[in-house]
Amino acid sequence: MTTQHTDKKYEEELSKLREEILYMGGLVEDQIQKSIKALVDRDSDLANIIIERDHEVNRLDVEIDELCIKLLALHQPAGIDLRLITTGLKITTDLERIGDMAVNICERALELNQEPQLKPYIDIPRMARISQRMIHESLDAFVREDTDLALKVCKDDADVDDLNAQIFRETLTFMLENAQTISRATKISSISKYLERIADHATNIAEMVIFMVKGKSIRHMKEVPPSV
Amino acid sequence: MSDEAHAPKELISRSDLHGSENKASVPAEDIRLKVEDLSIFYGDVRAVKNVNMSVRTNQVTSIIGPSGCGKSTFIRCLNRMHEVTPGGRVQGKVLLDGQDLYGPGVDPVDVRRRVGMVFQKPNVFPSMSIYDNVASGYRLNGIRDRKLIAEKVERSLKNAAIWDEVKDNLQKPGTSLSGGQQQRLCIARALAVDPEVLLMDEPCSALDPIATAKIEELIHELKEKVTIVIVTHNMQQAARSSDYTAFFYVGELVEFGETQKLFTAPEKRQTEDYITGRFG
Numbered sequence: 001m002t003t004q005h006t007d008k009k010y011e012e013e014l015s016k017l018r019e020e021i022l023y024m025g026g027l028v029e030d031q032i033q034k035s036i037k038a039l040v041d042r043d044s045d046l047a048n049i050i051i052e053r054d055h056e057v058n059r060l061d062v063e064i065d066e067l068c069i070k071l072l073a074l075h076q077p078a079g080i081d082l083r084l085i086t087t088g089l090k091i092t093t094d095l096e097r098i099g100d101m102a103v104n105i106c107e108r109a110l111e112l113n114q115e116p117q118l119k120p121y122i123d124i125p126r127m128a129r130i131s132q133r134m135i136h137e138s139l140d141a142f143v144r145e146d147t148d149l150a151l152k153v154c155k156d157d158a159d160v161d162d163l164n165a166q167i168f169r170e171t172l173t174f175m176l177e178n179a180q181t182i183s184r185a186t187k188i189s190s191i192s193k194y195l196e197r198i199a200d201h202a203t204n205i206a207e208m209v210i211f212m213v214k215g216k217s218i219r220h221m222k223e224v225p226p227s228v
Numbered sequence: 229m230s231d232e233a234h235a236p237k238e239l240i241s242r243s244d245l246h247g248s249e250n251k252a253s254v255p256a257e258d259i260r261l262k263v264e265d266l267s268i269f270y271g272d273v274r275a276v277k278n279v280n281m282s283v284r285t286n287q288v289t290s291i292i293g294p295s296g297c298g299k300s301t302f303i304r305c306l307n308r309m310h311e312v313t314p315g316g317r318v319q320g321k322v323l324l325d326g327q328d329l330y331g332p333g334v335d336p337v338d339v340r341r342r343v344g345m346v347f348q349k350p351n352v353f354p355s356m357s358i359y360d361n362v363a364s365g366y367r368l369n370g371i372r373d374r375k376l377i378a379e380k381v382e383r384s385l386k387n388a389a390i391w392d393e394v395k396d397n398l399q400k401p402g403t404s405l406s407g408g409q410q411q412r413l414c415i416a417r418a419l420a421v422d423p424e425v426l427l428m429d430e431p432c433s434a435l436d437p438i439a440t441a442k443i444e445e446l447i448h449e450l451k452e453k454v455t456i457v458i459v460t461h462n463m464q465q466a467a468r469s470s471d472y473t474a475f476f477y478v479g480e481l482v483e484f485g486e487t488q489k490l491f492t493a494p495e496k497r498q499t500e501d502y503i504t505g506r507f508g
Contacts, residue, residue, distance in 0.1 A: 003506040003507070004506060005505050005506050006505050006506065007505055010505070076464050076467075077504070078463065078467065078491045078492070078503040078504055079491065079492065079493070079494055079499075079500045079503045079504045080500055080504060081504045082491070082492055083492065083493065214493075215492065215493020216493075
């Protein structure tokens with residue numbers, strides 16, 4: 001948007017909303033990256049730090065919600081502003097859930113650290129990288145109002161789904177071969193599921209960005225449309 | 229993405245679901261007023277340019293836009309009030325139920341009975357009682373039957389949601405009422421002659437929020453009986469009380485469509501800038 005609001009204070013508050021969402025997104029991305037690092041490096045101290053830092057994510061969730069409600073109440077927004085604010089409300093819910101997933105990954109990592117490592121982690125970090133990239137790109141799309149990038153995020157979700165299915169098959173094989181591995185294999189399978197959910201949340205964000213920019217909903221469609 | 233049975237194949241937008249205003253698929257009986265290539269002049273100055281628009285029967289249509297964009301000029305043409313202004317003239321057609329209001333042999337006084345108007349400031353007749361203000365329309369139309377007039381006055385005051393407040397004081401001067409009550413009295417007076425369309429030119433701009441809320445509630449009730457076109461500076465009022473909204477900018481109709489669509493995802497950048505308060 002090149003044109004500015006006549007009401008400068010309103011303009012500032014909308015900018016603040018965008019910045020806060022981005023800050024929260026950055027924090028959540030970092031939470032994911034570090035939770036996987038804690039898993040791969042078997043670093044329980046780091047896992048505990050990440051669990052503790054989830055309070056910050058929750059605080060931002062509440063703060064951004066309050067800012068959105070204030071903007072709705074005081075400015076009766078319309079058009080793109082209305083879509084930005086309602087999208088903001090929903091994005092923070094997704095980001096908060098992603099933050100919870102990072103905590104869940106750390107909790108499983110702490111449990112896994114109590115036992116010998118089942119296998120080297122290869123696909124899980126790959127999956128984490130894609131999921132983290134999806135969050136990053138969905139928020140980039142949000143800031144730049146870039147629907148092509150948002151569509152790409154929606155499409156990338158399939159890759160994460162495939163990796164999740166692959167990890168599930170692999171961990172199932174471990175369990176079938178040796179019952180001693182069941183506890184660890186189910187935990188690894190859970191972590192894979194968390195990452196798959198994270199990618200779903202990133203997809204939700206991307207879909208909302210498309211609504212915000214174009215005023216069109218692409219949610220609950222059988223296939224991602226080639227363009228909007 | 230689980231429920232395939234409900235998965236739409238195409239992009240969904242509200243206008244796709246409810247039919248876009250711009251599509252010419254509206255049955256003729258649903259259109260009360262049809263404006264065709266309407267240009268409006270003050271002397272040589274063309275204040276409104278080539279407007280095409282259909283006002284739906286028993287719906288509320290609001291007209292928004294910045295000051296001087298031609299909204300008031302436009303609605304004043306819908307009941308031939310503009311030509312009263314010196315130098316005022318009109319090009320194009322305004323069809324009321326298919327009949328051109330500017331056609332040969334059409335009596336402007338009859339047009340103004342069929343298309344009533346309420347103004348920004350309540351204009352009760354100062355020397356008349358509440359009762360006479362409402363009855364004046366009948367008397368001007370030559371009706372003398374007192375019982376009939378009394379019935380019509382009561383019904384009009386009830387329709388304008390002011391009966392309970394004035395029924396014991398009908399002989400008091402109209403000017404003794406509060407601003408909001410005076411405005412509802414003016415609405416009662418406009419309704420008394422059973423118009424098909426009611427034009428409202430910023431009817432709440434001189435009223436406080438409570439009186440405004442009463443008028444808006446009244447608009448909502450009245451649309452069952454009469455088609456309403458309202459000019460307003462207050463975009464929230466347009467959003468709250470109308471079904472369709474037209475956005476005017478420097479004498480042109482920029483966008484016209486369902487109010488919900490226009491205020492959430494307008495098609496045109498100019499509309500977006502206006503409704504979100506961006507200028508420059």
